[in-house]
Amino acid sequence: MAMPERDDTDLLFKALADPSRRKLLDLLYAHDGRTLGQLCEHLAMTRQGVTQHLGLLEAAHLVVAVRRGREKLHFLNPVPLQEIYERWIAKFEAPRLKALENLKQNLEKDHG
Amino acid sequence: MARSQFIYVAYIRTTPEKLWSALTDAEFMKQYWFGNHCESAWTAGSPWKLVAGDGQVLDDGEILEADPPHRLVIQWTQRSRPELTAEGPSRCVMELEPTGGAVKLSITHTVERDPSQLVTAVSGGWPKIVSNLKSLLETGAVALAEAYPVGNAA
Numbered sequence: 001m002a003m004p005e006r007d008d009t010d011l012l013f014k015a016l017a018d019p020s021r022r023k024l025l026d027l028l029y030a031h032d033g034r035t036l037g038q039l040c041e042h043l044a045m046t047r048q049g050v051t052q053h054l055g056l057l058e059a060a061h062l063v064v065a066v067r068r069g070r071e072k073l074h075f076l077n078p079v080p081l082q083e084i085y086e087r088w089i090a091k092f093e094a095p096r097l098k099a100l101e102n103l104k105q106n107l108e109k110d111h112g
Numbered sequence: 113m114a115r116s117q118f119i120y121v122a123y124i125r126t127t128p129e130k131l132w133s134a135l136t137d138a139e140f141m142k143q144y145w146f147g148n149h150c151e152s153a154w155t156a157g158s159p160w161k162l163v164a165g166d167g168q169v170l171d172d173g174e175i176l177e178a179d180p181p182h183r184l185v186i187q188w189t190q191r192s193r194p195e196l197t198a199e200g201p202s203r204c205v206m207e208l209e210p211t212g213g214a215v216k217l218s219i220t221h222t223v224e225r226d227p228s229q230l231v232t233a234v235s236g237g238w239p240k241i242v243s244n245l246k247s248l249l250e251t252g253a254v255a256l257a258e259a260y261p262v263g264n265a266a
Contacts, residue, residue: 033117064121075119082239086255
């Protein structure tokens with residue numbers, strides 16, 4: 001069954017609340033489509049540890065794994081982060097930036 | 113083989129039929145794709161284009177596969193920026209899989225070159241489009257009315 005929205009959000013923030021998992025997201029942001037082996041090279045932890053972290057990131061939909069032949073490639077999925085942005089940031093951003101722009105225009109007009 | 117690719121996934125509380133219709137209906141599309149819409153017969157072999165609100169063709173190509181409401185593959189060439197057109201056709205695969213009360217929408221966009229400016233350019237837009245589509249289907253309203261609120265206001 002589809003999980004209620006609250007559980008999805010809990011999983012998302014839990015997934016983000018760990019430096020190793022954020023490092024994994026940074027690694028995928030820099031270069032998408034990496035294997036477990038390639039990701040392990042950058043982290044001082046066991047393969048099992050990295051697998052567990054990737055599992056939590058996948059459960060939060062922040063990482064999508066795709067099989068290609070014998071390899072499993074991991075991709076950063078920014079869609080849940082976009083939803084956080086829209087929920088708490090986007091609606092404040094536009095008026096504030098508009099205010100700055102008006103200020104700039106008014107100040108420049110005085111000098112014109 | 114060098115390739116650039118991204119895969120974006122969203123779980124949308126809807127049915128595969130409604131999602132397919134949302135992905136192929138021009139008027140519905142304008143609501144979540146920031147005024148842009150696609151024109152196509154949505155059958156394999158038919159031409160496809162993405163058109164801006166002012167009529168400019170942003171991208172064009174061909175439908176490579178259409179299996180409603182499961183899978184859509186578009187051969188996609190960028191047309192509004194010469195440096196992106198020069199990269200040649202890309203491939204956009206949309207897959208719809210029912211999972212419980214939701215549908216898993218996976219969008220995979222691939223160019224057979226690395227690095228690809230086209231993949232960088234379209235990867236910024238897809239999360240906004242997909243989460244707008246999700247909000248619209250689930251709540252009846254989009255989350256973002258404009259793709260770039262600041263740029264448009266200027």
